[in-house]
Amino acid sequence: MNSQNTGNSAQSIAPGELSHICGDEGESPLGAAWGRETLPRALRRCAAQWGDKELLVFPERRATAAQFLEEVERFALGLKQLGFVPGERFAVWLPNTMESVVAEMAVAALGGSLVFINTRYKTHEFEYVLRQSEASALLLPREFLQIDFLAMLREVCPEAAQAKKRSVASSAFPCLKKIIVTGSAPDEFLTYEEVLSIGASTGRRENLERIETSVQPDDVVILQYTSGTTAFPKAVMLSHGQVLRNAYQMAERANIGAEDRVLSAMPMFHVGGSVCALLGAVTRGYTLYTSATFDAGETIRLLEAEQITTYIGLESMFIALRNHEAFDKHSRASLSKGWSAGTPAVLRMVVEEIGIRHLCPLYGLSEGSPNVCITDWRDPQEKRVNTMGRPEPGVEVKIIDAASGATLRRGESGEICVRGWNVMKGYYKKPEETAAAIDGEGWLHTGDLGRIDADGYLIWKGRLKDMLRVGGENVSAVEVENFLCGHPAVRAAAVVGVPDERLREVPLAFVQLKAGASLTEAELIDYCKPRIAGFKVPRHVRIVAEFEMTGSGKIQKYVMRDRILREFEKPEPS
Numbered sequence: 001m002n003s004q005n006t007g008n009s010a011q012s013i014a015p016g017e018l019s020h021i022c023g024d025e026g027e028s029p030l031g032a033a034w035g036r037e038t039l040p041r042a043l044r045r046c047a048a049q050w051g052d053k054e055l056l057v058f059p060e061r062r063a064t065a066a067q068f069l070e071e072v073e074r075f076a077l078g079l080k081q082l083g084f085v086p087g088e089r090f091a092v093w094l095p096n097t098m099e100s101v102v103a104e105m106a107v108a109a110l111g112g113s114l115v116f117i118n119t120r121y122k123t124h125e126f127e128y129v130l131r132q133s134e135a136s137a138l139l140l141p142r143e144f145l146q147i148d149f150l151a152m153l154r155e156v157c158p159e160a161a162q163a164k165k166r167s168v169a170s171s172a173f174p175c176l177k178k179i180i181v182t183g184s185a186p187d188e189f190l191t192y193e194e195v196l197s198i199g200a201s202t203g204r205r206e207n208l209e210r211i212e213t214s215v216q217p218d219d220v221v222i223l224q225y226t227s228g229t230t231a232f233p234k235a236v237m238l239s240h241g242q243v244l245r246n247a248y249q250m251a252e253r254a255n256i257g258a259e260d261r262v263l264s265a266m267p268m269f270h271v272g273g274s275v276c277a278l279l280g281a282v283t284r285g286y287t288l289y290t291s292a293t294f295d296a297g298e299t300i301r302l303l304e305a306e307q308i309t310t311y312i313g314l315e316s317m318f319i320a321l322r323n324h325e326a327f328d329k330h331s332r333a334s335l336s337k338g339w340s341a342g343t344p345a346v347l348r349m350v351v352e353e354i355g356i357r358h359l360c361p362l363y364g365l366s367e368g369s370p371n372v373c374i375t376d377w378r379d380p381q382e383k384r385v386n387t388m389g390r391p392e393p394g395v396e397v398k399i400i401d402a403a404s405g406a407t408l409r410r411g412e413s414g415e416i417c418v419r420g421w422n423v424m425k426g427y428y429k430k431p432e433e434t435a436a437a438i439d440g441e442g443w444l445h446t447g448d449l450g451r452i453d454a455d456g457y458l459i460w461k462g463r464l465k466d467m468l469r470v471g472g473e474n475v476s477a478v479e480v481e482n483f484l485c486g487h488p489a490v491r492a493a494a495v496v497g498v499p500d501e502r503l504r505e506v507p508l509a510f511v512q513l514k515a516g517a518s519l520t521e522a523e524l525i526d527y528c529k530p531r532i533a534g535f536k537v538p539r540h541v542r543i544v545a546e547f548e549m550t551g552s553g554k555i556q557k558y559v560m561r562d563r564i565l566r567e568f569e570k571p572e573p574s
Contacts, residue, residue: 019399019408019452023391023420028249031393034283035245035421039108039221040212042244042282043069050258050285057289057306061098065285068102071196076106076208078199082178082190083167084137086111086211089175089223091135092269093117093126095144095292099182099192100268101278103139108240109208111215115223115235116269119144120473120533124483127156127172128232129225133428134175139192141182144292150181150189161188217241223428224271226366226474233476235428238271242369246422247279249392251286254339254360255377256310258285261334263302264312265294271370276339277312286310296320304330311335311356314472315342316503318350339374341460347385357381363388363460367437367444369422372397373458387457388450395420398443399452402464408451413461416450417443466557468495471503473535477557480507480536487527489517494547496561498540499568509538510547510560519543 025032034042046055051066063071084090090107092114094100107114115133117126130138140149153160159170160179167177181189221240225233256262262281266272273290281288289306291298294317302308313321318340321327338356340347341363351359361384362374375389383389391397395418399408402415423444426434438444449461468475477495484493492512500506513519521541528537542564548556 017409019410019412019414021391021397021452021456021458023393023395025393028252028393031245031249031252034248035241035394036217037244038212038215038217038219038240039105039244039279039282040215042279043072043105043109046282046285053258053285054287055281055285056098056101057287058096058098059291063098068105071098071102072105072109073205073208074196074199075102075192076109076199077202077204078195078197079106079110079137080208080211081198081202082137082195084110084112084178086214087113088136089113089115089133091115091117091130091133091138093119093121093138093140093149094182094268095119095141096268096273096290097182097292099139104268104274104278108221109212109215111211111219113220113223113237114274116225116274118225118269118473118533119267120535122530122532123152123155124531125233125533126152129235130156130176131173132232133223133225133235135173136175137178137180138176139180139182142185150186153179161186215240217244220425222271222274224274224366224370232479234430234433236366237425237428238275238366238369239425242422242424243271243275243279244283245394246369246371246392247275248283250276250339250362250371250374251280251284253374253376253389253392254310254337255358256280256284256286256337260286260309260337261289261306262286262310262312263289263299263306263308265290265299265314265317266312271364271366272312275370294320296324297326300324300326300330303332303335307334309334310337311354312339315340315346316471318342318346318354319502322349322353337377341388344386351381351385359384361385361388363416363448363450363458365446365448367424367446368395368418369424372418372422375457383455383457387453387459389458390456391420391458392422395422397452397458399450410452410454413449413451415464416446416448416458416460418446419443468497468507469505470497470507470535473533475507475536477507480509480532480538483528483532483536484509484511484524484538487519487524489513489519490524491515491517492547494555494557494560495538496557496564498561498564500539503535506539507536508540508542508564510542510544510564512544512547 047065047069055065056063090112092103115135182192185191217240220237222238223235264277268274332355337358339360358377360375364371373389375384398417399414408414419442447464466477480495481493491514494510495507497505498508524541548559
């Protein structure tokens with residue numbers, strides 16, 4: 001693939017000086033082959049090659065590859081008997097459990113698409129995702145972390161309680177037919193175990209295999225809702241071939257294989273869990289350890305007890321591990337591999353203090369299915385703590401001037417653009433947003449800021465988008481602003497990110513009140529807590545009389561943020 005100049009200012013730059021790099025297809029001969037596979041075929045291959053080897057370990061269950069396949073078949077056959085057909089969407093509102101990963105592979109085997117719903121969502125977000133995705137079935141827990149999920153379901157869909165005896169008949173959710181609950185459930189609900197029993201007693205395996213053969217690598221298998229700069233999340237459409245190739249090539253570059261025991265704290269409702277962690281295990285054969293919640297103390301214990309070789313986590317999780325009182329009380333001698341994103345200071349701490357000497361930092365986004373760049377485990381440490389690596393094989397990355405579209409010189413900062421097999425198929429039912437994100441030449445405009453160094457490694461600098469990153473969760477400032485404006489006392493709101501020692505960044509809301517209205521900062525925060533996900537709730541609120549505005553009447557958030565950041569600056573030591 002040849003470098004293409006996209007603006008007049010780039011015409012005089014030699015190709016080798018352009019910020020345009022391409023992943024070498026020859027680096028991963030098997031990677032491209034995985035791009036021609038499907039999830040059901042991948043799982044059968046996994047069971048054939050590593051059938052008696054432990055593939056999945058949860059706190060409450062352990063399963064070999066063969067046992068996992070058997071449960072996937074039973075659940076898929078049960079869903080088929082209940083009327084689930086190829087092309088439908090299946091919503092999963094669960095933490096990391098055996099039921100969540102079984103559902104992912106079973107729905108894929110039936111030719112359906114998975115709709116993952118964040119377990120931190122409340123009714124406001126849940127209702128939107130369930131309706132916009134047009135899901136025909138929903139799998140959820142009765143409760144999780146003392147939160148009553150069935151109560152939230154009944155609030156948005158009162159007809160849900162009739163789902164066991166007949167299809168749901170809801171005008172608000174016309175596509176929704178079946179609701180399945182994990183664990184114990186009221187009698188009016190169908191349970192996960194009952195679906196397994198239906199599959200075991202009435203399903204025929206040859207019927208399932210016939211459906212599997214009709215599933216194609218280019219079929220959409222995942223709808224991943226991601227917060228953008230719009231008021232509500234958009235559903236990224238990813239295909240079988242995209243997610244399998246991505247997971248395989250990522251693990252390959254990080255040197256993670258069948259001999260490894262991988263502990264992942266990445267939620268399955270994010271592609272870091274459902275694609276990178278789970279499908280990495282399916283394609284590379286490693287044993288995946290995961291759980292419903294992250295607990296630093298339990299993680300430290302597991303590293304020693306299970307002789308974990310590889311840890312996958314977020315920047316905030318690594319900080320929590322290092323700061324935990326049990327950190328120096330347990331051995332981490334087996335631990336040497338891992339991947340994460342983060343700042344150079346934290347990545348260096350992970351290598352030098354936690355001991356993950358072959359840590360591979362990466363850059364990705366849901367629209368990139370998800371990984372775009374990752375370092376090689378053999379790269380010099382300076383590259384592995386200061387950069388996000390090189391593009392995966394078959395992927396192009398360039399840095400452009402966002403205003404002119406011109407490709408910049410190496411070393412210059414601009415918008416990160418991505419092109420290749422990994423670029424999403426689009427946003428579900430949002431053609432205008434898709435066209436705005438992917439240009440006519442196939443380049444995905446990420447809205448992220450970065451540069452490419454002289455050696456062709458990507459350095460991520462921040463976001464051009466109006467986005468926050470709260471403890472690993474993407475938060476749309478626009479979404480939070482629109483929600484705040486729904487309060488009867490709020491006239492307008494502007495949300496910015498401010499530093500936080502634990503989560504790195506948290507929302508701060510500037511709020512204008514309506515004439516004559518009375519509202520305290522604490523009252524507004526209390527209003528948010530039961531209605532939106534906790535990571536979206538502003539940690540700080542400032543009631544203001546007016547906003548900083550541009551001449552065209554737009555709020556100057558950067559001016560407001562720069563001013564408020566002075567409050568959060570740590571004083572220099574005397």
